[in-house]
Amino acid sequence: MILTEQPRVRFERAAELSVHLAQQDSLEGQLSKRLFVKGNEAAAMGAVAAGCRYYFGYPITPQSDIPEYLSRELPKLKGEFIQAESEIGAINMLLGASATGVRAMTSSSSPGISLKQEGISYMAGAELPGVIINISRSGPGLGGIDASQSDYFQAVKGGGHGGYHIPVLAPNSVQEMYDLTLHAFDLADLYRTPVMLLGDSVVGQMKEALVPNPRPVRELPEKEWAVRGKGSAGQRVVKSLFLGDGELEAHNWRLHAKYQVMKEKECISEEFETADAKLIVTGFGSVSRIAQTAVAMAREEGLKVGLFRPVTLFPFPEKALAEAAGHAGRVLVIELNTGQMVEDVRLSVGARAQVSFYGRPPGAGSLPSPEEILDVIRKNYDQAPQ
Amino acid sequence: MRKDVLIAGFGGQGVLLAGNLLSYAAIEEGKNVSYFPAYGVEKRGGSATCTVVIADGAVGSPVVGQPSTLVVLNQASLERFGARVRPGGVCIVNSSLVDVCALGRDDIRIIPVPMNEIATELGDLRMVNMVALGAYAAVSGAVELATLAGALKEALPERNHKYIPANVKAIETGAQVASEKTA
Numbered sequence: 001m002i003l004t005e006q007p008r009v010r011f012e013r014a015a016e017l018s019v020h021l022a023q024q025d026s027l028e029g030q031l032s033k034r035l036f037v038k039g040n041e042a043a044a045m046g047a048v049a050a051g052c053r054y055y056f057g058y059p060i061t062p063q064s065d066i067p068e069y070l071s072r073e074l075p076k077l078k079g080e081f082i083q084a085e086s087e088i089g090a091i092n093m094l095l096g097a098s099a100t101g102v103r104a105m106t107s108s109s110s111p112g113i114s115l116k117q118e119g120i121s122y123m124a125g126a127e128l129p130g131v132i133i134n135i136s137r138s139g140p141g142l143g144g145i146d147a148s149q150s151d152y153f154q155a156v157k158g159g160g161h162g163g164y165h166i167p168v169l170a171p172n173s174v175q176e177m178y179d180l181t182l183h184a185f186d187l188a189d190l191y192r193t194p195v196m197l198l199g200d201s202v203v204g205q206m207k208e209a210l211v212p213n214p215r216p217v218r219e220l221p222e223k224e225w226a227v228r229g230k231g232s233a234g235q236r237v238v239k240s241l242f243l244g245d246g247e248l249e250a251h252n253w254r255l256h257a258k259y260q261v262m263k264e265k266e267c268i269s270e271e272f273e274t275a276d277a278k279l280i281v282t283g284f285g286s287v288s289r290i291a292q293t294a295v296a297m298a299r300e301e302g303l304k305v306g307l308f309r310p311v312t313l314f315p316f317p318e319k320a321l322a323e324a325a326g327h328a329g330r331v332l333v334i335e336l337n338t339g340q341m342v343e344d345v346r347l348s349v350g351a352r353a354q355v356s357f358y359g360r361p362p363g364a365g366s367l368p369s370p371e372e373i374l375d376v377i378r379k380n381y382d383q384a385p386q
Numbered sequence: 387m388r389k390d391v392l393i394a395g396f397g398g399q400g401v402l403l404a405g406n407l408l409s410y411a412a413i414e415e416g417k418n419v420s421y422f423p424a425y426g427v428e429k430r431g432g433s434a435t436c437t438v439v440i441a442d443g444a445v446g447s448p449v450v451g452q453p454s455t456l457v458v459l460n461q462a463s464l465e466r467f468g469a470r471v472r473p474g475g476v477c478i479v480n481s482s483l484v485d486v487c488a489l490g491r492d493d494i495r496i497i498p499v500p501m502n503e504i505a506t507e508l509g510d511l512r513m514v515n516m517v518a519l520g521a522y523a524a525v526s527g528a529v530e531l532a533t534l535a536g537a538l539k540e541a542l543p544e545r546n547h548k549y550i551p552a553n554v555k556a557i558e559t560g561a562q563v564a565s566e567k568t569a
Contacts, residue, residue, distance in 0.1 A: 036406075036413050036421075036540070206448050207406070207421040209413050293446035369451020 035210045039177040039203045040065035042210050043133055044073070046181030047105055049212060052131070053079030054104035056093035058086055058112060061145050062201040063135035066107045087112040091119030091132075098128040099238045101226025103185055107133035110151055111142060113159070120194050121160030124255075125240025127225075129188035131181065133197045135204040138336075138362030147200040147286055148362035152340035155198045156314045163252075165259045167195045167266060168313040170284040174208035180311070187266065189220045191258055198313065200336070202286035202367070262315045269317035270309040273299060274324045277306030279381050280353070282321065282345060283334040284310050287368070291334055294373035303381050313341070318348035325353035332380045334373060335359045336366055356380055387417075387442045389528040390450045393518070394435040394467055395459030395480075400515030403541065404457075405436035408519060410537035411529040412440040420448035433462065440528050455526055457518050458484055459501065478521050478564065480514065497525060497567050504559055513556040520560025525568060531561055 037045070044066045047055070055070040067083065074081045084090035090106045097104040108116060113134045123130055134155065138148030155168045167187050169180045177199065184195040227236050242248040272292060274280060283291045288309040298305040308324050308331075310317050325331045331353050333342040342357045349355055358376045360366040391408070395401045405421050412419040417440050424435040437453070439445050452472040458464045459480045465488070471477050473493040479486055482502030489496070499521045505513040523529055535554040539547065 034413055036410055036419075202422065202448065205423060207409060208445070208448075209418060289445075290447040290449050292444070296446060367449050369449060370447045371451040 033211055035212065036207055037174060037210050038065055038205060038207050039171070039174045039199065040135060040205070041069050042174045042177040043107075043171075043181045043197065043199075043204075044069035045210075045212060046178040047131065047185070048073055048077070049178075049214070050103060050182045050185035052103040052105050052185060053077055054094075054097045054102055055080075055106065056082045056084050056090040056097070056104070057106050057108060058084050058090055060087075060109045060112045062137070062204050063107050063109050063133065065204070066133060066135075087115035088119065091116035091123075094130045094132075095119055095123050095126070095128055098123065098130040099126070099227050101223040101228060103129075103131075103189075105131040105133065105185075107135070109135050109145075110137040113151065113154070117154075117160035119160075120166065121158075121162050121164060122240050123194045124158075124160070124164035124166060125162060126238050127192040127255075128194065128238065129185075129192055130194045131184045131188055131197065132194055133181070133199070135199050135201065138366065143362060144364060145201060146362065146364050147202045147336060147367055149200060149285060149287065149336040149340070150362045151198065152284075152313065152335070152337065155196050156316070156344070164255060165262075165314050166193055167191070167262060167315070169195065169197050169268075170311060170313050171197065171199055171203055172285050172288045172309065173203070174206065174210050176311075177203060178210055178212060186218045186220065189223070190218070191262060192225070193258070198285065200286050202289075259315075263318075266312060267315050267317040267320065268311035269320045270307075270311055271320075271324060272307040272309075274306030274308060274328070276304050277324075277328045278304045278330065279377065280306050280308050280321075280324050280328045280331045281334060281373075281377060282308040282310070282331060282341075284313060284341060287334050287336050290368060290370055291373055293370040294377055297370060297374045298377045298381070301378075303377065305377055305381065310341070313344075316344045316348065318344075321345065321348045322350070322352055325349045329353050330380065330383070331355045332377065333357045334368075334376070337362060354383075356383075388439070388446075389441075389455070389526055390437065390439045390453050391455040391457060391522060391526065391528070392435060392437050392450060392453040392467060392470075393457045393459075393522075394433065394463035395515075396462070397432050397434045399434065399459045400512065401434040401459065402436055404515040404519045405438050407516075407534060407537055407541040408438050408440075408522070408529065410540045411523075411533040412438075414533050414537055414540075415529055417442060418445050420445045422448040433466070435463070435467075455522065457522050459514065459518060460484065464489060476525060478518065478525060480518065495568075497521070497564055499560060499563050499567065501560065504563060505556060508556050508559060509552060513553060516553045516556035517560035517563075520557035520562075521564035523557070524561035524564045531557060 071081045136151045138144045138146045188195045295307045409421040422437045454475045468489045480501040481498035501517040
């Protein structure tokens with residue numbers, strides 16, 4: 001089966017970023033540059049291409065290919081790779097490195113990301129850039145290493161304390177593991193914020209063709225806040241503690257305003273066959289790939305079904321989804337959990353469409369096949385307003 | 387064109403290398419490909435499986451519920467995946483180790499290839515994966531044999547390049563035997 005329409009990438013007021021994602025299927029003329037790599041390796045390569053020279057982490061399956069790659073490559077580039085004593089050590093090393101203005105990152109998997117939450121909150125509070133990759137595991141506690149999307153709430157709703165948000169990007173291909181890592185570093189510097197890439201063992205462990213495109217340079221502000229030694233300039237302080245009268249409230253209003261700008265400017269979503277759809281299927285990351293094939297199979301049966309994929313989970317592409325859902329009247333949310341993103345879908349869509357949910361709880365064998373999703377689509381399509 | 391295959395055997399039979407080599411060849415031919423290994427607590431002697439999807443357009447799902455082709459290198463894999471082959475699909479079996487009688491399906495084409503014997507005759511049992519891959523390439527037409535042979539340089543670390551001629555021979559022999567069975 002050949003998909004009849006290439007996915008259409010939609011950038012809400014962020015058109016300049018579309019170059020990479022839109023080009024991923026037009027590989028003519030670039031074949032000589034196509035590599036065959038794991039998603040995890042692609043993310044590590046993206047970090048190097050973004051100019052990241054400092055990595056701090058602690059090994060954990062299924063993301064260890066990222067530190068493995070960087071432990072080999074960063075020393076060659078006069079960078080620094082440090083295997084920290086723990087995930088908590090690693091996130092605080094990232095905080096320290098970022099405070100000096102360099103591009104730096106860490107990566108881990110669910111339990112390790114939990115350990116990093118305090119540091120992420122401090123970075124959000126001190127407005128420090130930095131990239132955190134979560135190739136997540138399944139379920140609470142030690143859980144399992146199977147593909148799962150049970151960390152959506154933690155990533156999107158602020159896993160640490162204090163009511164902050166960080167941009168969360170959800171790649172669904174090896175190419176996007178590379179492209180969105182590059183994008184993550186730009187967002188981090190542009191908004192002075194930690195940025196998270198959220199994937200699972202499907203996007204981390206699968207191998208696909210990768211075209212390591214050089215990234216169009218985005219204009220980024222000078223890091224006039226970075227602590228690089230006093231020199232002749234004035235003292236610079238990076239902190240998340242504000243004791244002055246009204247200082248903390250003003251700081252939090254400023255953070256809030258920043259999140260509103262992100263919501264306005266940084267939403268990314270992708271649509272496939274949505275124009276005439278009576279049912280919109282939506283899911284992020286790995287499951288969106290499975291859903292894409294299921295939607296193509298449904299189209300072959302003559303069902304008017306489309307796919308809407310949020311690429312940014314925060315900011316959530318509310319307007320674009322509401323628009324697509326409004327036309328269709330019915331939305332089916334598919335997740336590898338028992339219902340998390342569906343809450344944001346309901347908030348976005350409001351009364352414009354009926355929302356139903358199909359989820360698979362974390363655990364071995366939790367990956368649905370395209371045929372299984374097709375079955376769910378058929379059942380929901382019958383209930384769609386005709 | 388969209389081809390999908392599930393390759394399954396036990397750890398040590400080279401299932402993952404076979405999937406990798408197939409993917410390298412598909413990329414060499416300008417196609418899109420996804421290679422998805424079963425990812426769990428796998429070990430030598432335990433199960434090893436991977437799914438490869440090759441397409442001219444978008445690959446779509448890297449996860450395949452009903453593969454159009456199943457390549458099985460051991461009995462346990464046939465029992466685990468045999469029922470999943472898409473009706474009208476193909477099952478290429480390592481008849482040296484696998485008894486297909488128990489499968490009980492008349493809606494798929496079963497192609498037995500004595501992969502262990504062929505590999506052993508060619509000098510090394512470890513080439514069983516190359517025999518299997520040659521058989522798959524011949525039956526499916528997913529990639530050219532010559533591309534597979536050329537892709538060995540990419541899929542193998544340099545220290546093993548001295549084994550490439552023997553592996554090419556294994557691919558060709560697997561292809562030849564499978565072609566004779568389907569003729």
